[in-house]
Amino acid sequence: MRAGFYLALRLNLRQYGALLLVSVLVPFFAALFYLAGWTAAGGRSDLDKFLYQLVGMVLLIMAQTASSNVLWHIGALTSGGQLEYLAASPSSPLAVLLAFYLLDLAVAGLGAAAIAAAIIAALRGALFALATLLATAIASATSLPIVGLALALAYFLPSLRNPSPLSMILNVAVVFFGGVLYPVGILPASLQALSRLLPFATWAEFARSVGLGLQAPLRELGPLAGYLAYFALGVAVWGVLMRSLRRSGLYHVW
């Protein structure tokens, strides 16, 4: 795992400018969504809606790191020949990948959360800012089911040779059924049922309750633990993928 942390740290140090830019975009996009809502509501929209979008954007970045980034990293390792060397080493490719993800999440999530917390501190006070940071930490700790979905979809990478269609599926699921930008309660009942099958909405609502409501909805802990089955599924599928690569030799796709 240490190798994965080292790799992620070194690569992130090379692109801190881009990461900073993404963090700065959090309040920008939150303000845009708020303005859209304000316009649609004929000029009636309270500050809480802006804060809702702000925390939602932080969660969106974290969800993208857990889903899209993981897939793109696997894609990059595959096309660059690194996965083959990783598989030929005594280290576990999954452990290296998870270490990479954790550091990626810490860097991307922390940047976005720090900016959001600073704005919340100015608008709502220090307590809410601290709660936002705590919510981000909780969201990080409970993001494994999303990683699991990405790992499961990675099974199709050797055939598709491009992570883009797979990450697109996850991004659409996060944005439309994920409850990060709007509550899933406004969706039709059938889509709400679909949303409950996926791990995003409960994850987002739990973090948002901690950050903006200063309360942890303990009743959601059960479903959150249940969604860990997605992580178990992802790990199992990853194992199947690595075994199939050992049979086919198709580690690299370039």
Added chain:
Amino acid sequence: MSFVVGSGLRKRFVTRERLGLFKSRAKIVDALNGVDISIDRGRLLSLVGPNGAGKTTLVRIFATLLLPDEGKAYVGGLDVVGDADRVRRLVGLMLYPDKGFFGRLSGLENLIYYGMLYGLGRREAHRRAEELLKSVDLWEARHSPFEEYSMGMKARLGLAKALINNPEFLLLDEPTVGIDPVGARKVRELIRGLKREGITILFTSHNLYEVEELSDEVALIVGGRIVARGPPDALKQKLGFEPVAVVRAVCSGEERTLSKNGDGRALAALVREAVEAGCEVLEAYVREPPLEEAVVKTLGGS
């Protein structure tokens, strides 16, 4: 028992060949058809053969990257399938000169990462990486991003990466492909140095001059089978290529070239014959057929 052993190795790849939008058929490639191979400790065995002959498949099986369908392979007495984790610690691998590294990271950072993959602590990996960068002559470029390296530099970094875990068995799959002559010579010098250190090496290359220069033994692999094997000179003889004694002489005012199969003894006899016939010998030498000629003619090329 040899340090590296493969017996009865078979590997079949099945892919789908697309014939239309909804039509496809299975395409079967028998990459290895019962390969027996062994390498004694400290020896360098080269695998030569046409593209698709099974060289890389064999390398990947010994690197634990590929499972054989049949047969057994051992490195240092360890089964590459059953003891894969322990085999990985013994093996150093270089699959291609320009892949496997992170372009934005420096040569030093890339090597530290690979050192840590083999269980070295960060400091130990750093020390080992610096040591290797000096030995492959990349010290000056150690902080430059990998993406700025020339092909020859990338190949030398690949070799350094393969050595990061102090391997006992080194797998080098076409390490000089695509490299300019000067860079290739540097890589060959490094490989020669590793041989002197007693590392067991399995080497593949299409450059048969370097194969002849470096190898203790050469195995000719065709269609997934090893069809001939031995030290380069013995292999040439096995393939029907012997040294030729050649004498260039002027006989009765006319320049002639006399030749006879054989080495020094044949040459002496040829010179004696020429002198006895009243010819003036201009030049006499034994022509060793290069391995390339022997292999190319054996494979049916011109």
